[in-house]
Amino acid sequence: MDVELTEVLDFLASHEPFSDLPSEVLRTLPSQLTARYYRRGSVLCALGEHSENLFILRSGAVDLHDNQGTLIERCEEGKSMGITALLDREPSVYSFTAREDSLVLLMPAQLFRRLCADEPVFQQYYLRRKNRVREGVEALHAGRGGAILKTHVREILPSPMVATEPDTSVMEAVQIMADHTVSGLLIVEDNQLVGVFTDHDLRVHVVAAGHSLSLPVRIFMTENPIFVTEEALAFEALLEMVSRNIDHLPVTRNGVPVGMVTSRDLMRLEHTNPIYLAGDIAKQRDVEGLVTVSHRRNKVVEQLVAQDASADDIGRVATAIGDQITRRLLQLAEAELGEPPVPYCWIALGSQGRLEQGPASDQDNGLILDDAARPEDAHYFSQLADFVVQGLAAAGYPLCPGDVMATNPRWRRPLAMWRQQFRHWIVAPESEALLSAQTFFDLRPVHGALRLGQTLIEQIAREARHHPRFLTHLAAHAVDRQPPLGFFRKFVVEKEGQHAATFDIKAFGIGPIVEIARVLSLSRGLPQVNTKERLLAARGAGALNEENAQDLLDAWEFISYARLQHQATQMARGQAPDNYIPPAELGSFDRRLLRDAFQVVRKQQQALAYLHRTHLT
Known part of the structure; x- marks a missing residue:
């Protein structure tokens, strides 16, 4: 095979579906293709033309336009064009125009159809193009599982390793445990694991039995303990603990002890579980504690992505956390400011309103007041809004660049004024105004008198x-x-x-x-x-x-x-x-x-x- 054909073979071998063909089939293709050069602006195939070739773009760029002149696709190197016309034996419904100087490989229709008939992988690639996104989504989420099924022991191993020698006294061992706030010690001799001493051993085998704390720890340690390597899955470690009814498990690397995991360490895998996080949010008694806890939410997202949860599920979980933080801030605000003078509804807008919050989402919110609100009530709700918005900002939700927040008096007003605003947007729309107002049509009540928010939702659905x-x-x-x-x-x-x-x-x-x-x-x-x-x-x-x-x-x-x-x-x-x-x-x-x-x-x-x-x- 000459140099030019070898280059064509290398090119095909690096692009689907040719790369998936049997090598003996692939090697026969270069000599059956024709290379053609198209200058910028040249038409490869006109709209309505019967093409007798599959176009394979080797270099350059080609634009596909429909009969309205709309750009349908801008093809990159390796892209095949003219597929539908060849499969259906119909005139092309697109025009193909070289956007820049392009080199194209032409595959005769007869060869294309023969490959479709003889090679299932080739046929599936072209016949199932429309289903590829669906198949891709299914592939992404095919292996869902909990964090404990995907995490290796090395990822949860506490640092540094806490250990002592067999001749250390029980009193000294207990002091080491206290200094490092651990419930167990590795007992190591000549860089080898010889035992484990835990708080359970201290209570049962030393204190309860009336032994002196001056005795060496080797007398009371568990000798030759079960251990796992740092490459083991956390799930495997948990199985070892459950099956042997133990709470401490030494970890080794190349036969050398490097640390110990406990049942509590494994439970920390669930520390980022949104259920536990939501519970911790509800327990906070001040903004500082709430801010500290809220920063765990990004770990929840990381964990869910690692578990291949769907984007929709992740968005709902992230939003649920955001809602919980918002509600707790409102409760803390009311505790500080006193009972609200009239009922109100805090509404989430934008991505939070759509249940689609993510790690990079900023704030979009508003406040609907009961129509019984008086001018003198404005100060209370201004303070409430400022408390919550600033609290959300401290918790990692950036301020809205467009000022779509309850701190803006425009978005903190009685229901009647909200109704009037939505009616104006719908009945007398202005393009630029609607561009910024679309966020408000993704409205969801979060806290307070939810009926106020629901009234707006019903109005939008009824009138729009x-x-x-x-x-x-x-x-x-x-x-x-x-x-x-x-x-x-x-x-x-x-x-x-x-x-x-x-x-x-x-x-x-x-x-x-x-x-x-x-x-x-x-x-x-x-x-x-x-x-x-x-x-x-x-x-x-x-x-x-x-x-x-x-x-x-x-x-x-x-x-x-x-x-x-x-x-x-x-x-x-x-x-x-x-x-x-x-x-x-x-x-x-x-x-x-x-x-x-x-x-x-x-x-x-x-x-x-x-x-x-x-x-x-």
């Missing part, structure tokens, strides 16, 4: 569906920021500043789906605010068919999970979590599925734009 101009404005915003199909060629990244050369996955990936779901929900008068629930309800109401609903749900889950993985990685490194992902951080699996997910979003944005005629706004 009857105002097409309002829905058109919302739809225009939903299609304005489109996922970057050219992302992987770095066409769409931040150009400068601290986030240079990164991609804002919240603004361009998650945000569009949130906005699509919001429009679909409001257009049918549905009360749901959670994105997943909105999409499911929209499907039930006929606003989405089964296929499109499932595609959006899968895209939402995968893109959201990609963000959480990024944030969990940052937190593990001691960095503040954000929404800016460097393209180089993504593996080939994530890159491919993110691209597929982005295509799903673009398709639904186009459908929404057509339905609500957004070009008229």
